[in-house]
Amino acid sequence: xxxxxxxxxxxxxxxxxxxxxxxxxxxxxxxxxxxxxxxxxxxxxxxxxxxxxxxxxxxxxxxxxxxxxxxxxxxxxxxxxxxxxxxxxxxxxxxxxxxxxxxxxxxxxxxxxxxxxxxxxxxxxxxxxxxxxxxxxxxxxxxxxxxxxxxxxxxxxxxxxxxxxxxxxxxxxxxxxxxxxxxxxxxxxxxxxxxxxxxxxxxxxxxxxxxxxxxxxxxxxxxxxxxxxxxxxxxxxxxxxxxxxxxxxxxxxxxxxxxxxxxxxxxxxxxxxxxxxxxxxxxxxxxxxxxxxxxxxxxxxxxxxxxxxxxxxxxxxxxxxxxxxxxxxxxxxxxxxxxxxxxxxxxxxxxxxxxxxxxxxxxxxxxxxxxxxxxxxxxxxxxxxxxxxxxxxxxxxxxxxxxxxxxxxxxxxxxxxxxxxxxxxx
Amino acid sequence: xxxxxxxxxxxxxxxxxxxxxxxxxxxxxxxxxxxxxxxxxxxxxxxxxxxxxxxxxxxxxxxxxxxxxxxxxxxxxxxxxxxxxxxxxxxxxxxxxxxxxxxxxxxxxxxxxxxxxxxxxxxxxxxxxxxxxxxxxxxxxxxxxxxxxxxxxxxxxxxxxxxxxxxxxxxxxxxxxxxxxxxxxxxxxxxxxxxxxxxxxxxxxxxxxxxxxxxxxxxxxxxxxxxxxxxxxxxxxxxxxxxxxxxxxxxxxxxxxxxxxxxxxxxxxxxxxxxxxxxxxxxxxxxxxxxxxxxxxxxxxxxxxxxxxxxxxxxxxxxxxxxxxxxxxxxxxxxxxxxxxxxxxxxxxxxxxxxxxxxxxxxxxxxxxxxxxxxxxxxxxxxxxxxxxxxxxxxxxxxxxxxxxxxxxxxxxxxxxxxxxxxxxxxxxxxxxxxxxxxxxxxxxxxxxxxxxxxxxxxxxxxxxxxxxxxxxxxxxxxxxxxxxxxxxxxxxxxxxxxxxxxxxxxx
Numbered sequence: 001x002x003x004x005x006x007x008x009x010x011x012x013x014x015x016x017x018x019x020x021x022x023x024x025x026x027x028x029x030x031x032x033x034x035x036x037x038x039x040x041x042x043x044x045x046x047x048x049x050x051x052x053x054x055x056x057x058x059x060x061x062x063x064x065x066x067x068x069x070x071x072x073x074x075x076x077x078x079x080x081x082x083x084x085x086x087x088x089x090x091x092x093x094x095x096x097x098x099x100x101x102x103x104x105x106x107x108x109x110x111x112x113x114x115x116x117x118x119x120x121x122x123x124x125x126x127x128x129x130x131x132x133x134x135x136x137x138x139x140x141x142x143x144x145x146x147x148x149x150x151x152x153x154x155x156x157x158x159x160x161x162x163x164x165x166x167x168x169x170x171x172x173x174x175x176x177x178x179x180x181x182x183x184x185x186x187x188x189x190x191x192x193x194x195x196x197x198x199x200x201x202x203x204x205x206x207x208x209x210x211x212x213x214x215x216x217x218x219x220x221x222x223x224x225x226x227x228x229x230x231x232x233x234x235x236x237x238x239x240x241x242x243x244x245x246x247x248x249x250x251x252x253x254x255x256x257x258x259x260x261x262x263x264x265x266x267x268x269x270x271x272x273x274x275x276x277x278x279x280x281x282x283x284x285x286x287x288x289x290x291x292x293x294x295x296x297x298x299x300x301x302x303x304x305x306x307x308x309x310x311x312x313x314x315x316x317x318x319x320x321x322x323x324x325x326x327x328x329x330x331x332x333x334x335x336x337x338x339x340x341x342x343x344x345x346x347x348x349x350x351x352x353x354x355x356x357x358x359x360x361x362x363x364x365x366x367x368x369x370x371x372x373x374x375x376x377x378x379x380x381x382x383x384x385x386x387x388x389x390x391x392x393x394x395x396x397x398x399x400x401x402x403x404x405x406x407x408x409x410x411x412x413x414x415x416x417x418x419x420x421x422x423x424x425x426x
Numbered sequence: 427x428x429x430x431x432x433x434x435x436x437x438x439x440x441x442x443x444x445x446x447x448x449x450x451x452x453x454x455x456x457x458x459x460x461x462x463x464x465x466x467x468x469x470x471x472x473x474x475x476x477x478x479x480x481x482x483x484x485x486x487x488x489x490x491x492x493x494x495x496x497x498x499x500x501x502x503x504x505x506x507x508x509x510x511x512x513x514x515x516x517x518x519x520x521x522x523x524x525x526x527x528x529x530x531x532x533x534x535x536x537x538x539x540x541x542x543x544x545x546x547x548x549x550x551x552x553x554x555x556x557x558x559x560x561x562x563x564x565x566x567x568x569x570x571x572x573x574x575x576x577x578x579x580x581x582x583x584x585x586x587x588x589x590x591x592x593x594x595x596x597x598x599x600x601x602x603x604x605x606x607x608x609x610x611x612x613x614x615x616x617x618x619x620x621x622x623x624x625x626x627x628x629x630x631x632x633x634x635x636x637x638x639x640x641x642x643x644x645x646x647x648x649x650x651x652x653x654x655x656x657x658x659x660x661x662x663x664x665x666x667x668x669x670x671x672x673x674x675x676x677x678x679x680x681x682x683x684x685x686x687x688x689x690x691x692x693x694x695x696x697x698x699x700x701x702x703x704x705x706x707x708x709x710x711x712x713x714x715x716x717x718x719x720x721x722x723x724x725x726x727x728x729x730x731x732x733x734x735x736x737x738x739x740x741x742x743x744x745x746x747x748x749x750x751x752x753x754x755x756x757x758x759x760x761x762x763x764x765x766x767x768x769x770x771x772x773x774x775x776x777x778x779x780x781x782x783x784x785x786x787x788x789x790x791x792x793x794x795x796x797x798x799x800x801x802x803x804x805x806x807x808x809x810x811x812x813x814x815x816x817x818x819x820x821x822x823x824x825x826x827x828x829x830x831x832x833x834x835x836x837x838x839x840x841x842x843x844x845x846x847x848x849x850x851x852x853x854x855x856x857x858x859x860x861x862x863x864x865x866x867x868x869x870x871x872x873x874x875x876x877x878x879x880x881x882x883x884x885x886x887x888x889x890x891x892x893x894x895x896x897x898x899x900x901x902x903x904x905x906x907x908x909x910x911x912x913x914x915x916x917x918x919x920x921x922x923x924x925x926x927x928x929x930x931x932x933x934x
Contacts, residue, residue, distance in 0.1 A: 003829075039841065089841045092825075100825060104839040104850075107832030108825045126881035128748030131670070135721045136750065138906035138913050142883045149887055155901050155914040159921070181922040224718055225910035241724075252915070 003109065009033035009325045010318075011099050011113035013090045013266065016045020018298025019119035020073035021311040022318030026117070027080045029322035035111060036077075036084035037101050043077075043084060044070030045121060046144070047307065049151045052172055054199070058308035069307060090120075093270040095291050115293045115321035118267055118281065119314060122299040124169070125259040132164075134221030137228075143169040143257040150176055158253025162230050163187040164218045166194040166201070168305070168398070170257020175204035177255075184208075185249050188216040188232050190239055193372045195259075195398045197305060219246060221254060230254050260303045270294060277348040278302040284337050284353040285363055286320035287313070295321045302350050302366070305400045309366065313350075338416055345369050345376070345423035347397075354419060356410035365421060366402045369395045373423055378403060381420040382413050395423070428452045428591075428619040429802040431610055433598055433633055435459075436467040437574060438779050439625035440581040441791025442798075447588035448812075449795070451804035454619070455582075455590060456612040458597035460908030461868040462861060463578035465627040467784070468871065469720065469752025470667070471709060472574050472700055473683055474498075475782035476513060476566035478533025478541065485653075485762045487536040489786035489793065494538075494568055496788035504580035505816035506573055507701035513569025513683035514549065516737045518559040525687045526564045533566065540567045555679055555739050569683055573701045574784055575871035576816065581791070584814040586860045588807075594861070595908065598626075598633060601640045608637070608772065620802050621772040623794060628717045628755045630763075630777035631662040637773050646769040653765030653797070655775045660763055662778060664717050664753040667709025668726035670734075673879050674703040676745040679738070686737045695733040697741060702846075702874055707734045707741060713756070722751045747879050754780040762786070764793060766801070774798055817855045817873060821847035842892070843885040845878020853889060857896045864897065866890070867907040886913070 010026045012019045015038030023036050042048065047055070050066025057063060060072065077084070085103065092100040097113045124142040141149075141157050147169060149155045161177050163170045166189040174184045187205060192215050194201055205212050213232065219241050220231040229250045233241035262280040264272070273282045273290035280301040281289040288295050297317035298310045337355035342348050349367045373395045380388035380403050387409055395401055403421055410416060430446060432439045435457035446453050459465070474497050480487035501508030517526050526543050533541045542565045549556055549563045586592060596613030603609075610617045626633040638657045646657055672679075677699055686694025697707050710726045727749055734741045757763065757778040767773040776794055779786070799806075820828045820838055831838040837851035856863040856872035863869045866876060869889055876882030876889065890904045890913060905911045 039844070087840065089844065091841075091847065102820075102828065102832070102839050102841060104832070104836035107836075107839050108829035110825075123880045124883050126747065126879075126883055128671075128881045129746055131722075131727055131746055131749045133722045133724045133727060133749075136748075138911040141886075142880075145883050145886055149914060150918060153887060153901070153914075154918050156916045156918060156920065157914055159915060180918040181920065219724065221721075224720070225907070226912065 005098070006109070006111045008035045008111050009114040010035070010117065010321050011111055012036045012117045012119055013093070013099070014038060014045065014119035014121060014300070015040070015043040015084055016119060016121050016298065017047055017070065017073065017307050017310050018121070018300070018314040019045070019117065020070070020077055021314035022117045022119055022297055022321070023082045024073060024076050024080060025315035025318030026322040027082055029319040031322035031325050034082050036082060037088045037090050037099070038084060038086050039089040041086055043074050043086070049148045051151045052176070055307050058306065059311055073311070090266060093266050093294070095271045097293055114325040115295065117317050117321050118289070118294065118296040118300050119298050120263045120266065120300045122260040122262045122303055124256070125261055127256055130258060132218055132221060135224050137221065137223040137226050139223070139227035139253045140221065141253065141255050143167070143173045143255045146255050147173055147176065150180060156180060156182065158182060158227070158251070160185065160251040161253045161255060162218070162232070162249050162251045163255045163257060165189060165256055165258035166196050166212060167257035167259065168196040168200050170255060171196045171200040171204040173255055173257070174210050175208060178208050178210070184210050185251060186211045186213050186232070188213045188218060190215065190217040190235055193396055197398055217241065218254065227252050227254055260299065262300045262303065264300060267296070267300070275348060275352070278350065282353070283351045285351050285355055285359040287317040287351065288320065288324070293324055302348070305398065309400060312364070313366070339418050340365060341418050341420045342367060343420055343422035345371065345373060346421050349421050354405065354410065356407055356416070359407050359410070361407050363405045363407070364402050365405055366400055367421060368397055368400055369423060370397065372396045377424045377426065379422055379424050380405070381422070382409065383417055389424070427607070428454045428617065429804060430454070430621045430623060430798055431456060431608070431617060431619040432623040432625055434625035434627055435462040435582065435592065436465050436625060436627050437463065437578045437581070437784055437787045438776050438790050439623070440578050440585060441787040442623055442625060442776065442794045443585035443590045444581040445791040445795030446798060447585045447590050448806050448810045449799040449804035450807050451799065451802050453585070453590045454593060454617065456593045456596040456598060456610070456617070458595070460594050460865060460905070461863065461871070462582045462592070463575050463871055464907065466752055466755060467574055467578050469750050470574060470781070470784055471669070471696055471698065471706060472571055473513070473696070473698060473785070474508065474510070474570035474572050475785040476533065476569040477536050477538045477782070478529050478564070478566060479782070480536060482532060482535040485764060486782065486786070489762065489789040490782045491537045492789035493782070493786035497572060497785060498570070500788050501572065501577070503812050504577070504584055504814045506576045506580045508570060508572040509701055510568065510570040511682050511699065512565065512567045513685060514553065514566070515564040515685045515687050516549070516556065516560050517562050517687040518557060518736060519689060520561055522687055522689050523562060526562060529564050529687070538566065538568060541565070552682065553680055553684065556684070557735070557737050557739055560737065571683060571698060571701050572784065577787070579872055580814050580816065582861055583859055584812065587814065588810060592861045598636065601637050603640045603642060603645065606772070621774065621798050623774045623776055623798060625776040627779070628662055628664045628753050630755060630775065631660055634659045634767070634775055634777060638767060641769070641771060645771050655763055655765045655767050657768055660757050660778065663713050663756045663758070664715070664719070665756040665780065666712045666714050666719065666726070666751055666753055668722050668730055668751045669706060669708030669749065670727070670730055670743060670746050671748050671750065672705040672707065672742060673745040673747050676705040676742045677703040679705050679741060684737050694736045695730050697734055697738045702877070704747070707743070709752070714753070717753065720751050720753060722749045726751070747881060756780050762790070764790065766797060772801060817852050819852065820849050842888050843875035843878060845880050846874045848873045848875040850892065853892050854896060857893065864893070865905045865907050865911070866913065
């Protein structure tokens with residue numbers, strides 16, 4: 001391959017909401033030599049198929065559709081003259097930050113990056129991963145695939161729909177399919193609570209009279225060629241189907257909204273350490289992964305509920321990547337800092353390490369909870385001392401939570417060993 | 427008038443077609459499904475068996491060992507993924523050691539080379555994840571793994587390149603015998619042929635009966651010696667096998683095919699890498715009545731999960747990307763049924779091809795092709811090309827090689843299936859080969875697109891578009907696997923009545 005290797009200050013893998021916000025922020029932080037690599041034929045990522053409104057309430061104080069929200073960032077990137085390549089899929093990232101990509105236009109190309117921002121997003125957990133018994137006919141779709149068929153291609157995946165899983169895309173698709181003329185029989189959720197946002201349950205199910213069956217799951221798929229029916233049973237506290245509760249739902253379509261998985265195959269190839277809980281990279285206060293100069297943000301880091309938080313997080317990652325390049329690797333080999341430990345109902349935190357010397361004055365630590373908690377306190381401990389204690393009326397796994405750490409607090413404690421975020425009843 | 431009609435385009439039918447294409451005769455394969463490899467051939471363990479299982483002297487033993495040897499040759503000639511990784515039969519109890527000896531002796535009687543019993547220490551070196559209970563194993567270096575879809579497709583393509591015709595969506599519905607010839611109605615078309623090969627998988631007993639029922643008294647003669655099948659036939663019992671397929675992240679969990687030596691507690695399941703880098707775990711063995719019941723069951727999958735732990739530690743079942751079930755064409759005598767139906771019938775059975783049918787397929791192809799070519803009196807062609815080049819797989823190439831392909835055809839640079847890294851050029855190639863892919867699953871069998879960890883979540887709409895473009899289909903005509911499995915049913919709002927005022931031709 002007699003091609004020269006390019007050299008760019010910041011390479012951003014993915015041109016969705018995370019990649020765009022990171023690129024803009026890196027530029028605003030003073031690094032103008034930026035390249036965004038996007039595998040799709042346009043920028044904007046999954047937002048392009050999210051034609052419903054409700055995006056941007058936090059960021060822009062108005063309700064935008066997905067494409068409108070993306071357009072704000074695409075336009076800003078254009079104003080700044082940020083370079084991007086479409087139809088270009090990154091196929092390898094080396095620990096030395098050599099990025100290899102492939103496209104129809106240029107074949108295989110390689111870029112040596114001063115810093116890399118990982119912003120590849122996530123994928124849906126497929127039916128196969130649930131090992132749901134039955135046949136494997138046409139008409140079983142993950143909700144996002146169905147969303148693309150309906151919202152981009154204008155095609156109806158089916159007429160009579162059952163949805164398994166109450167993740168946000170499933171809830172949104174329950175409403176969308178109804179609006180397009182299909183009948184949605186029900187949404188079955190194996191957990192005793194929904195994995196989606198409360199507002200989506202109200203606006204997408206309740207408003208359309210679509211039942212949400214909590215503690216229920218699909219136990220069998222019928223139909224050799226095309227879905228003919230699914231069987232739904234109630235589950236016990238161990239999530240096992242309860243004998244005798246099976247009900248047959250005749251339908252031609254089963255949609256799945258049973259979880260999103262950060263897409264980290266490239267990160268693994270680069271040697272990035274992955275958290276078994278989030279399935280995303282383990283990062284420090286600057287959203288830097290275990291590989292120096294490689295940062296992560298958005299759904300590739302951990303699955304978000306609102307795109308506004310993706311943008312916010314990605315802006316931090318972009319600025320930090322720019323700072324990394326500016327410092328010309330002057331930093332010594334990163335000591336990973338003080339661990340942030342998730343306990344008592346907190347499933348994980350992002351970041352999971354903090355160096356007080358290197359952090360900004362305020363650092364948002366995001367997390368998700370493991371169950372539905374009512375009237376619980378979110379507490380932050382520096383070693384054994386509780387420094388924050390805030391009551392929340394309700395917390396649910398479907399909604400992301402956060403605490404803010406102040407640099408001054410951390411620096412004030414000498415010999416700090418660990419920061420703990422946990423839920424407490426009182 | 428054909429010389430030969432082969433009923434069934436599974437691995438046996440396609441192997442026979444490929445071998446018959448060496449001969450100067452006209453051959454047509456009729457298949458009820460929309461593609462090759464749609465029945466038992468697509469849902470099995472994908473193993474190249476060494477040949478120590480079958481009863482010495484049986485047709486199964488002979489064809490397994492011969493098929494094993496031919497498989498690695500054919501894989502090279504036909505550019506099929508195949509890996510002689512070797513297999514291990516693991517003994518998990520000192521009490522059962524003698525069983526390993528029995529197997530070794532049986533294998534040697536069958537002509538399996540290089541069998542050796544290894545002790546725990548050596549076994550652990552070969553398979554670090556082997557069960558703590560494992561005491562010894564039978565090592566069969568000629569065992570291996572193969573791509574069953576790729577093999578069947580490759581044999582079909584090679585047969586087609588040498589003049590064999592394929593008719594899909596063509597179930598045999600009626601048969602007549604006249605003037606020493608067969609009239610076969612397949613897919614509504616009346617076809618004539620001198621000889622028929624019944625390679626109909628789990629339906630081979632029904633197809634046998636259908637043809638035998640059309641024989642006149644003059645055709646039938648008492649069974650003679652050699653490979654002759656009596657007219658009264660046999661009965662196929664579909665035996666269901668359920669499997670887990672794990673992601674490539676689990677593909678290195680074992681390096682060889684791990685079988686369990688059957689114990690008093692029963693038979694285990696196999697754990698094996700696949701040629702696509704996944705880990706396969708299964709199968710169960712449950713006799714069922716319905717020849718279409720390729721559905722998985724909660725009980726079957728639970729059984730596989732439990733039994734996998736008998737030989738291999740910590741099988742990462744959470745990495746499952748799909749589960750599936752296949753039906754083996756079992757018959758009670760547990761041997762292949764291969765030969766001409768008694769008398770001057772021109773009817774050849776290739777039936778009850780259960781495990782090790784995939785391994786045996788090259789040998790089965792040769793055996794039947796010789797018989798049938800003899801019957802129709804077809805000499806070998808002076809020139810015959812037994813080689814075939816597969817679809818280039820960009821994920822297997824170096825960056826330089828991939829780049830070179832992109833320079834030749836930019837569509838190699840457009841990655842459609844991100845999980846398995848399959849480019850648009852590969853999918854287009856799969857569609858335009860003969861016989862070509864016309865459905866999502868047909869493309870999966872040829873390229874492995876949609877077979878990755880997202881199971882087609884991202885690439886399904888893209889592949890649908892390519893099928894529409896290349897074959898001039900409407901979106902509603904694109905199927906998962908042939909008629910009845912359409913992927914979309916119409917357009918948005920097409921069933922919502924327009925408001926009265928908007929109705930075309932409505933009253934003013």
